[in-house]
Amino acid sequence: MKEDFLHYIWQFKNFDFTKLHTTQGEKLLIINSGQYLQKAGPDFFNAQIVIGTQKWAGNIEIHLKSSDWYVHHHETDPNYENVILHVVWEHDTEVFRKDNTEIAVLELKEYVSNKVLENYQSLIASKTWIFCENEIDSIDEFFFKNWLERLFFERLEKKYQPIEKLFSATIKDWEAVLFCLLAKNFGLNTNGETFFKIANSIPFQKIRKESFDVQNLEAMFYGRAGLFMKECEDFYFTELKERWEYLLQKHDLKKVYVEPMQFFKHRPDNFPTIRLSQLANLYHSRQNLFSDMMEAETLLEFYEIFNIAASDYWDDHYQFDKRSPKKKKKLTNSFIDLLLINTVVPLKFAYAGSQGNDVSEQMIRLLADIPAEKNSIIDKFHSFGITAKNAYETQSLLQLKNEYCNKKRCLECAIGLELMKS
Structure with a gap:
């Protein structure tokens, strides 16, 4: 499992968020999960939550384990002083800010369904070329064309x-x-x-x-x-x-x-x-x-x-x-x-x-109006049922392969996100 899966879970609220509790036993309500800016610092900015009866506004940091907070030395980094919730897959230690106040922790594995996990494991299972090679030709044509335009x-x-x-x-x-x-x-x-x-x-x-x-x-x-x-x-x-x-x-x-x-x-x-x-x-x-x-x-x-x-x-x-x-x-x-x-x-x-x-x-x-380019990447997509009709589509597919498939950014790719829903 990678942190990008937890980012996906949190960003799209793909978990049971109706009865959340922190690891400290307090009731947790998510008002706004924050902005996923993918910049230096916390993972999600300007979130709003309620812990117990107290409303909080600030940032969310996500890790596989709560001890990663110390592995990454966030306790000494002023960029993380405004973290209001630490979201982890596994809680293995309490986490404290620089002023020694404890940060609330949400352990996600208690709230994610087996189906979501199965979809994720299926998506990232080892394949011969790209992770979604067995499913990519099942994506709705209208949806796929919209994604190609953005890639272009x-x-x-x-x-x-x-x-x-x-x-x-x-x-x-x-x-x-x-x-x-x-x-x-x-x-x-x-x-x-x-x-x-x-x-x-x-x-x-x-x-x-x-x-x-x-x-x-x-x-x-x-x-x-x-x-x-x-x-x-x-x-x-x-x-x-x-x-x-x-x-x-x-x-x-x-x-x-x-x-x-x-x-x-x-x-x-x-x-x-x-x-x-x-x-x-x-x-x-x-x-x-x-x-x-x-x-x-x-x-x-x-x-x-x-x-x-x-x-x-x-x-x-x-x-x-x-x-x-x-x-x-x-x-x-x-x-x-x-x-x-x-x-x-x-x-x-x-x-x-x-x-x-x-x-x-x-x-x-x-x-x-320009004929489709001919190269090994376009030929490989063709073997999985994706046939480019022109240079506009080949340029989009090259972007998909080089910037998403090769970098394993499945959960930032519209195709990967669509397959996670199926």
């Missing part, structure tokens, strides 16, 4: 935190934030952090100035990536390297490099040379990329914005000085979908919030 916005809010941090780091320049986030996602998992460092190392005003010449952008990206450090007789390599040396002087850039790019295990279309060229062409073709993205609403509008390809040189190259069969290196719709999910939607949500606007429904509609 929880995930967006979590993605907002690094955006807010980046916004401050870029001196509140939303265009610079977009550039850094796009760069990271153009690099995918393998080169994402490296691409991010490249973008972060070039002041965005320099990108604005050079965006009218795509080769200058490529030169800055490849130069910062250290791709010009080797010797190569390729004409395009030589031209871009010369531009890089010129741009270093022009913009007074420090000659520093990020860690080496990863080519190994990548499909050639995902080679960093190709992705950096596509990123350069995106900023060359869209001088007002941030405003274009903030104004766009439909999937087709975004596909049009991202309708770009790598420079012509890369039609028959994947690396410098190595020819390959000719192929235009355009962004695919599936890659654009990833950019929308991981960059555009979180950024639009954050930007709208900063302007006092609500784009919640717009974000749901956009991701509902």
